Amino acid sequence: MSQTPPGFVPPKRLAIQPEPDAIPLYSGAAPGSESWKQKEVWTGMGNQVWIRNVTKPTLTPFLPKPGTATGAAVLVVPGGGFRFVSASSEGWGVARWLADNGVAAFVLKYRTMETPDSEADFMGSMSKLFAPRGSADVVPPDMNAATNVAAADAQVALRMIRANAGKWGVDTGRVGMIGFSAGAMTTIRTTLLDAPDARPDFVAPIYGSMQAITPPKSPQPMFVALASDDPLFNKEGFGLVESWQKAGGAVELHYYANGGHGFGSQTQGTTSDLWFNQFMTWMKAKGLLKAKP
Template sequence: MKNRKAGLVTLALACMMAAPAMAQNDKMTPITTPAQPAAITLDTGALPGATVQESWHSQYNSVFARNVTVATLTPFLPAAGKASGAAVIVAPGGGFRTLSMENEGWQVAQALADKGVAAFVLKYRLNQTPADIPGFERAMAEIFSAGAKRPTAPQDPAAAYAPQIADARAAFALVRARAREWHVDPHRIGMLGFSAGAMLTMATALHGQDAKPAFIGNIYGPLAAMKVPADAPPLFIALAADDPFFGNTGYNLIDSWRSARRPVEFHLFEQGGHGFGMYRKTTTSTGWFDSYARWLDMHGYLQPAASN
């Protein structure tokens, strides 16, 4: 029974933490909240009913935030004279209970800035979990306890992810409001999400009202079919075939985009597991960012827009 419980904890945390397969240093260690001098508080207010304060820990040679109650946006801007005018809102994953801030946030944003694309890491509000790490582990184990069903996509994402969509909308509004200062074309702002961040990206594109991403990326998120609007943005998808959560659930999202005659690119890597992000692994999933950058280039986002 003890071994079975340990296995459930491992499974639950792998999902919630977007942990890379076969990662080392998997013990969660509390850390002091990192200095984030560039982080800008968004205007969405505190998470309603929140009683637990934000905390951080290290794991898998990366850092994670939990119990985020106030959303922030951190800019990563290209070097002077290198900006293409395109921008990306980056949404880390973590099951809406934690955020992989380094592997799926800051490192991704810096890589985009190095390509000339302004990037903005969205630290969105999260579902509350116990303040202490043992309590967090127990709570996650309960979610995946015997007989528990894997959470399914909500019938109404706009309601289920309302606080997070509000944070994403505020992020788009802020970038557009300061577009001139940050050398961003307000019509060339996309969104890229990982796992739960991919769910938020899709929800923002389809239910985010005035957010209207110009292009979107879904990295190891669910690929269920959905109704695609006629003006849906170009979509980039990357997933590992051995992803324990979404690798064997079908690829209907790609069919949905194609049926709507909207641009979509899909990369299915043989190996990589879930949560590979910017980790340097021996699997070909490590090349997802290079493929994404080439996709951005194909759509013209690595160069300044042509003048009318």
């Protein structure tokens, strides 16, 4: 990066940690990436863990303690510009919160675009990706294919959750998706694909693109959160919300004064810290936490 901001902690290589609860999405190579040769890398960014060069996608369950399950389930899709999976802040941390509130959570480690092996070269490429951009260039062209790959993995994950609903204590009619940044784009793309057997029952795109879309028929309930000082998506307006409403979908929007981009499960002393409790309140109000008779 050209300049080092005050307090910047350089990234460091981490040892790849065992993931004993992670379930491979595919029995062999993931379709479409059979020729991928990159090796998975874990990078430490301050107190966060970023996983990049993912070629073998997995699903990791975080289940509520016995006697506390509501039957609701959420597929958690971390962000990372499709160059990495922000596993700790937008994956594991959020999943633990959900499980603590009686919601079965499943973290998706989806396939990502190849990045340079060294942390220095990786950060150089990321500085270009996260530069502020105008509303006409929300999703760079090279992200479209990556979004499709991530959405394909998400569909497999949704099918897996429903197929194992009995084992995991999940109501197949209350399986939703929450995604952050690139994960929010993946959530929307998966929703627009609208496959009958891989359709989320509710969706929560968090600090993702706000551009208008053409919603699916009978749009699912949607929870949206964004900070007004988000450097990527704060100047797009609210086309996503407006188009969803025009199609008959119910939307709850939280637009925070501060929080930046990537607040996830971090606490910053801003009103964006409230998003998770507000999300749980929304789920309760929608009847998603109450078991069907």
